[in-house]
Amino acid sequence: MIPILDSKRQYAKIGNDVEKAVCEVLRSGSYILGPNVKALENELAKYIGCNYTVGLNSGTDALHIALRALDIGKGDEVITTAFTFVATTESIEIVGATPVFCDIDPDTFNIDANKIEALITPKTKAIMPVHLYGQPCEMDKIMDIAKRHNLYVIEDCCQAIGAEYKGQKVGTFGDIGCYSFYPTKNLGGMGDGGLITVNSENLKNRIVALRNHGGAIRYHHDEVGVNSRLDEIQAAILRVKLNYIDEWNKARREHAAIYNDLLSSCSDIKTPSELHDTYCVYHQYTVKIPNRDEIHKMLQEAGIGAMLYYPIPLHMQKVHAHLGYKMGDLPNTEKNTEMVISLPMFPELTLEEQKTVASTLISCIEKSKALA
Numbered sequence: 001m002i003p004i005l006d007s008k009r010q011y012a013k014i015g016n017d018v019e020k021a022v023c024e025v026l027r028s029g030s031y032i033l034g035p036n037v038k039a040l041e042n043e044l045a046k047y048i049g050c051n052y053t054v055g056l057n058s059g060t061d062a063l064h065i066a067l068r069a070l071d072i073g074k075g076d077e078v079i080t081t082a083f084t085f086v087a088t089t090e091s092i093e094i095v096g097a098t099p100v101f102c103d104i105d106p107d108t109f110n111i112d113a114n115k116i117e118a119l120i121t122p123k124t125k126a127i128m129p130v131h132l133y134g135q136p137c138e139m140d141k142i143m144d145i146a147k148r149h150n151l152y153v154i155e156d157c158c159q160a161i162g163a164e165y166k167g168q169k170v171g172t173f174g175d176i177g178c179y180s181f182y183p184t185k186n187l188g189g190m191g192d193g194g195l196i197t198v199n200s201e202n203l204k205n206r207i208v209a210l211r212n213h214g215g216a217i218r219y220h221h222d223e224v225g226v227n228s229r230l231d232e233i234q235a236a237i238l239r240v241k242l243n244y245i246d247e248w249n250k251a252r253r254e255h256a257a258i259y260n261d262l263l264s265s266c267s268d269i270k271t272p273s274e275l276h277d278t279y280c281v282y283h284q285y286t287v288k289i290p291n292r293d294e295i296h297k298m299l300q301e302a303g304i305g306a307m308l309y310y311p312i313p314l315h316m317q318k319v320h321a322h323l324g325y326k327m328g329d330l331p332n333t334e335k336n337t338e339m340v341i342s343l344p345m346f347p348e349l350t351l352e353e354q355k356t357v358a359s360t361l362i363s364c365i366e367k368s369k370a371l372a
């Protein structure tokens with residue numbers, strides 16, 4: 001059995017440091033918004049390269065608090081992708097705004113920057129690109145469109161901590177960047193957590209207030225906020241793990257290169273492409289194959305933990321049915337949804353395991369072709 005992700009292997013390496021950090025928090029008596037959250041916010045601002053970061057309860061909260069902080073709500077449209085996790089578009093619905101789906105570039109799986117402009121209306125307030133699977137979007141083009149049309153940009157960086165576009169980390173191009181520390185992410189806590197990156201001091205202050213019941217001063221409430229505070233235990237764990245993030249992302253990139261090589265002999269497999277001058281962090285290693293569902297089943301039976309991210313495009317989900325999209329509206333999104341499969345990917349994955357994954361995938365494809 002080769003799992004898609006094995007968190008236990010990581011814990012075996014860093015467990016002692018994590019346990020020490022957690023015990024210190026337990027003994028300290030300070031459990032919410034204490035010194036570890038402050039320190040993590042500073043360390044991540046430095047690492048990502050922005051003026052401020054604000055620790056939150058989840059990536060989902062980061063996304064809808066970002067929209068709230070920019071006063072985006074009822075009657076406003078936000079252009080985004082349907083090829084992502086539901087939290088991206090859910091956040092737009094949470095604030096009462098309308099998601100407008102832009103098709104993807106089939107090579108990168110990200111929003112097709114060349115198709116954004118045609119979707120802009122007088123109601124458009126923001127573009128929400130998602131750096132899916134750890135691959136940066138075309139930020140030059142997106143920022144150029146945003147500037148010309150006076151739109152906000154909120155980057156969904158939940159799968160892309162450490163990823164770079166032209167030497168600059170994602171989350172620093174737009175007005176706000178949103179990160180998740182869900183345990184399976186490249187920098188994952190041991191519970192839920194999230195973070196916003198921001199350069200404007202005013203926006204930062206608004207976000208700090210929104211995360212804690214809408215007031216900067218205790219028991220003074222200026223607006224309706226939420227409780228979305230990052231806790232000290234998660235912050236302490238994340239601070240231990242932050243020391244390894246570059247090493248872990250580098251290992252993911254090395255694994256991706258090895259997979260590319262191992263799979264190159266099979267012309268039915270389309271391996272991931274990278275945009276020029278980007279640093280992808282391979283949250284997922286996702287290939288395109290024919291007969292995907294059948295091969296997925298064969299891989300599962302062979303003990304390979306492959307996954308489908310995501311099996312239904314968001315414009316076809318019940319939650320967004322009221323928007324009135326139909327099959328055929330986003331051809332690249334729909335076609336890619338049927339073909340993608342993500343293979344085991346985590347820093348501790350071994351070369352032997354990669355060889356097994358690759359040879360099993362190739363033989364499953366050959367078997368399925370022989371059956372056809």
Ligand SMILES: *Cc1c(COP(=O)(O)O)cnc(C)c1O
Pocket residue numbers: 057058059060061084085087088130156158159179180181182192193194
């Ligand atoms: C994980 C994820 C989120 C949500 O993060 P949570 O911390 O689970 O709320 C949002 N967008 C994308 C693209 C994600 O992968």
